[in-house]
Amino acid sequence: MSGPGRPGRPARPARTGRRPGVSDTRERILAGARAGFGEAGFDGTTIRGIAARAGVDPALVHHYFGTKQQLFVAAMELPVDLDTAVPALLAGPPRELGYRIVRFVLELWGAPQTQPLMLGVVRSAASDPVAAGLLRRTLAEGPFAAIAKTIDRPDAELRATLVGSQLVGLAMARYIVGAEPLASAPDEVVARAVGPTIQRYLAGELADEERGIHA
Amino acid sequence: MSGPGRPGRPARPARTGRRPGVSDTRERILAGARAGFGEAGFDGTTIRGIAARAGVDPALVHHYFGTKQQLFVAAMELPVDLDTAVPALLAGPPRELGYRIVRFVLELWGAPQTQPLMLGVVRSAASDPVAAGLLRRTLAEGPFAAIAKTIDRPDAELRATLVGSQLVGLAMARYIVGAEPLASAPDEVVARAVGPTIQRYLAGELADEERGIHA
Numbered sequence: 001m002s003g004p005g006r007p008g009r010p011a012r013p014a015r016t017g018r019r020p021g022v023s024d025t026r027e028r029i030l031a032g033a034r035a036g037f038g039e040a041g042f043d044g045t046t047i048r049g050i051a052a053r054a055g056v057d058p059a060l061v062h063h064y065f066g067t068k069q070q071l072f073v074a075a076m077e078l079p080v081d082l083d084t085a086v087p088a089l090l091a092g093p094p095r096e097l098g099y100r101i102v103r104f105v106l107e108l109w110g111a112p113q114t115q116p117l118m119l120g121v122v123r124s125a126a127s128d129p130v131a132a133g134l135l136r137r138t139l140a141e142g143p144f145a146a147i148a149k150t151i152d153r154p155d156a157e158l159r160a161t162l163v164g165s166q167l168v169g170l171a172m173a174r175y176i177v178g179a180e181p182l183a184s185a186p187d188e189v190v191a192r193a194v195g196p197t198i199q200r201y202l203a204g205e206l207a208d209e210e211r212g213i214h215a
Numbered sequence: 216m217s218g219p220g221r222p223g224r225p226a227r228p229a230r231t232g233r234r235p236g237v238s239d240t241r242e243r244i245l246a247g248a249r250a251g252f253g254e255a256g257f258d259g260t261t262i263r264g265i266a267a268r269a270g271v272d273p274a275l276v277h278h279y280f281g282t283k284q285q286l287f288v289a290a291m292e293l294p295v296d297l298d299t300a301v302p303a304l305l306a307g308p309p310r311e312l313g314y315r316i317v318r319f320v321l322e323l324w325g326a327p328q329t330q331p332l333m334l335g336v337v338r339s340a341a342s343d344p345v346a347a348g349l350l351r352r353t354l355a356e357g358p359f360a361a362i363a364k365t366i367d368r369p370d371a372e373l374r375a376t377l378v379g380s381q382l383v384g385l386a387m388a389r390y391i392v393g394a395e396p397l398a399s400a401p402d403e404v405v406a407r408a409v410g411p412t413i414q415r416y417l418a419g420e421l422a423d424e425e426r427g428i429h430a
Contacts, residue, residue, distance in 0.1 A: 127342065167384065170384065
């Protein structure tokens with residue numbers, strides 16, 4: 001578990017002149033990890049760089065979180081309680097479910113405490129297998145799967161991953177690549193444009209005999 | 216333009232026992248670059264690694280292509296003639312345009328000569344600004360924009376980037392992250408599921424008063 005830190009360096013805080021508590025130190029490391037992974041992705045981020053952001057010794061990062069991969073998984077956990085978020089999304093008019101899901105996701109992308117984390121997941125998933133696994137499980141078994149299963153339609157798993165494909169792509173185009181005018185369109189415009197896509201993936205016809213009935 | 220190669224090293228092929236022609240060498244470097252960028256993205260790929268794949272001296276890579284960023288742009292150019300591809304997509308029943316676009320893109324993703332290149336663009340765009348710029352211009356000014364402009368609807372640019380968001384996300388979910396069952400669904404199933412999304416983004420109502428009319 002010592003990772004790339006110098007061998008023999010003891011697991012203690014850097015001499016910063018104060019002795020932060022354990023939970024404070026853990027939070028500072030997690031915040032540094034979210035900022036680092038969010039800016040540069042998994043491959044472009046080092047334990048040493050995260051330790052510097054947090055103002056602690058790299059060995060302390062390893063001490064609390066183990067490997068860089070373990071730290072990534074801990075840092076990328078969304079501060080969203082799915083036990084309340086999913087029922088809240090399902091409440092309201094069923095035909096606006098797709099719209100509500102897009103609004104919800106856009107709020108997470110827009111909020112300063114969740115955006116770096118989501119940037120970190122998507123950026124890292126593009127090149128790192130561990131991050132890709134995290135995103136894969138989120139798409140296949142996460143909130144979209146939970147929502148798809150509540151709707152009485154076949155192919156819930158395929159529906160959930162189709163929803164995920166549109167929302168990950170929206171994040172790529174809007175927040176990471178910055179394709180205009182999508183990147184600077186108001187949330188409401190995006191939610192009205194993309195909401196019906198999510199709605200159809202969850203509740204509509206997937207195998208369309210006419211190949212374009214929704215034109 | 217000398218980049219990270221050793222200073223003073225002359226721009227000549229490695230001593231491989233044969234003297235390949237210029238166009239052969241260029242092609243081998245481009246193939247090595249596509250393979251490297253496709254596997255590891257822009258950040259995870261070095262000129263040295265590409266040179267090793269191509270069996271040439273790193274200085275030769277710099278000699279022919281300049282910086283790593285210039286090589287990336289050269290290597291990621293799709294071998295698709297848009298002057299014929301766009302009219303071919305527009306031919307056929309207008310209401311199946313979205314379906315045809317998805318089939319076309321899935322064929323590019325499935326073909327061995329284009330998949331590494333497209334993997335390279337999407338993987339690299341997630342973390343590298345140059346690659347993100349390439350993908351940004353492709354989404355905003357590339358084939359989707361050309362197609363959107365042929366359709367007599369307002370907001371052609373927004374429509375083009377919405378199309379791009381779904382197709383980039385499909386690539387992320389299906390080919391990079393591998394979210395099942397989407398990842399192993401037959402092309403025809405995916406094209407029928409996603410085609411109507413593309414169709415609506417190009418030709419449908421984007422600002423839906425009812426927020427879910429396509430449910």
